[in-house]
Amino acid sequence: MDKGGWKPALALVVALLSTYAEATSSLHMDDFIEAVRRVEDGDPGSDPLAVLRRLRGAAGLNDAFIRHFLGSADSGGPKLNPSLSGYLSKAVHHRVTEDAKEEGVVLTPDGTTVALAPLLLGIEAGFLAKTAGRVRGLYQLTLAKDLDSSPVLGPDGCWDNIASPQVFTLLSSSPSALTAARVNGGMDGAVLGMEVSAKDGRPPALSGLLTEYYCRPLESKGLDAAPRLVSRRRRENFRVLAAPPVLARQVVKAEELQRRLTGRSKLEVKEKKQLLALVKEGMEEFVHKYIDCPPIIPRCMWGAEPYRGTPTNLSLPLSFMYIHHTHTPSQPCLTFQQCAADMRSMQRFHQEDRGWDDIGYSFVAGSDGYIYEGRGWLRQGAHTLGHNSVGYGVSFIGDYVTGLPSQHSMGLVRDTLASCAVGGGRLVADFVLQGHRQVVNTSCPGDALYAEIRGWEHFGEVKKGK
Numbered sequence: 001m002d003k004g005g006w007k008p009a010l011a012l013v014v015a016l017l018s019t020y021a022e023a024t025s026s027l028h029m030d031d032f033i034e035a036v037r038r039v040e041d042g043d044p045g046s047d048p049l050a051v052l053r054r055l056r057g058a059a060g061l062n063d064a065f066i067r068h069f070l071g072s073a074d075s076g077g078p079k080l081n082p083s084l085s086g087y088l089s090k091a092v093h094h095r096v097t098e099d100a101k102e103e104g105v106v107l108t109p110d111g112t113t114v115a116l117a118p119l120l121l122g123i124e125a126g127f128l129a130k131t132a133g134r135v136r137g138l139y140q141l142t143l144a145k146d147l148d149s150s151p152v153l154g155p156d157g158c159w160d161n162i163a164s165p166q167v168f169t170l171l172s173s174s175p176s177a178l179t180a181a182r183v184n185g186g187m188d189g190a191v192l193g194m195e196v197s198a199k200d201g202r203p204p205a206l207s208g209l210l211t212e213y214y215c216r217p218l219e220s221k222g223l224d225a226a227p228r229l230v231s232r233r234r235r236e237n238f239r240v241l242a243a244p245p246v247l248a249r250q251v252v253k254a255e256e257l258q259r260r261l262t263g264r265s266k267l268e269v270k271e272k273k274q275l276l277a278l279v280k281e282g283m284e285e286f287v288h289k290y291i292d293c294p295p296i297i298p299r300c301m302w303g304a305e306p307y308r309g310t311p312t313n314l315s316l317p318l319s320f321m322y323i324h325h326t327h328t329p330s331q332p333c334l335t336f337q338q339c340a341a342d343m344r345s346m347q348r349f350h351q352e353d354r355g356w357d358d359i360g361y362s363f364v365a366g367s368d369g370y371i372y373e374g375r376g377w378l379r380q381g382a383h384t385l386g387h388n389s390v391g392y393g394v395s396f397i398g399d400y401v402t403g404l405p406s407q408h409s410m411g412l413v414r415d416t417l418a419s420c421a422v423g424g425g426r427l428v429a430d431f432v433l434q435g436h437r438q439v440v441n442t443s444c445p446g447d448a449l450y451a452e453i454r455g456w457e458h459f460g461e462v463k464k465g466k
């Protein structure tokens, strides 16, 4: 074939391939990282700031507020092909539609969902910083801008398909501006932005940074042996980074800046006071929900079957937390896929073989850094015969007759879930924690785990003569 013949043919193949790539690119973080890699490969040697600007350009993240901190998104460089640019725009541009679909979010390998815009803005602010730890606009770009417009936070949502996610539907039809995914992305953006600020030496490629943070597999010790900077430690890292009063001040600053940039009048003293009061209220909810409480994977994310029949509502606050182990599955789960599969198999066993309405436990702790929602805070469980109406049943996935769950997952239940329950009015402040075997004739939660929980705060012996 002569030259003139194969060139158009090649162009056609390339065009077909890129349409194909777009058609198969899901809103999974793995696919987004792949798209970032293609942007990087298209402009070899470009630094991460240039790549971030181009992503911002593709997604139209270039309003006056953003430019104030980061400059214009227009970066020159080779043009992105339309299918890549279309994908990036769809993946990054954040909005909530009328019918409660959240766009601009991706599913991460750990089973949580993040909004990409605040994530990328935080990282860009970090790369721009001249002094380590001092990142201009970090909180305003990642979180603060929406903390005042949303006195009510959340909700979380669910994907149409976990293997090839395309549509994310929120769990409530009147969502706030600060959805769970928006908060996750903002926290990750703040954590990573701070991390990359003014690092010496050659900056890491954006694709590499995201891969390290989101895609690192856990080894058998779970999070106990994992590095500090991984998405599963999102809340722990953010808690260390941002004090609530600092965050509250940033919210007010963001509002003042927004007014200045849009030519509106300055906040009057009285307005500022009102705003501060509103922000304080919002911050309390924020701190409770996203800093004091553990991350909880909702039922829809692990693929729960519906509750069968009519649930019995608990009357709150309860007085007990009962600790269980699952025994079967006998191995701790270390990935979202495995923990979710374990949840489904336990639910199947409880519903099909035992004939119960639902999975028995209120909550289940994986060793992947997450708590999985069973019957949840409001519905009575079937975990501790004769005591289901007075306590929550929390089970660790695994068999703990001789070994223990990871320190991390025990801390999540002992400290975080417990204080979250008290703070949220679900457990009384002086609640009593017991092992399943203390009130039912069973070896559960296993000798080793039972010996362990006897040293936990709130542990209580059974009162004699009852």
Ligand SMILES: *[C@@H]1O[C@H](CO)[C@@H](O)[C@H](O)[C@H]1NC(C)=O
Pocket (backbone or CB within 6 Å): 313, 378
């Ligand atoms: C249980 O609580 C839900 C709200 O969470 C409510 O809609 C329902 O009516 C309650 N059921 C009973 C029997 O009170």
Ligand SMILES: *[C@@H]1O[C@H](CO)[C@@H](O)[C@H](O)[C@H]1NC(C)=O
Pocket (backbone or CB within 6 Å): 441, 442
């Ligand atoms: C507890 O269960 C075991 C067998 O599972 C049985 O041998 C024992 O008698 C039971 N104890 C009581 C107090 O019911």
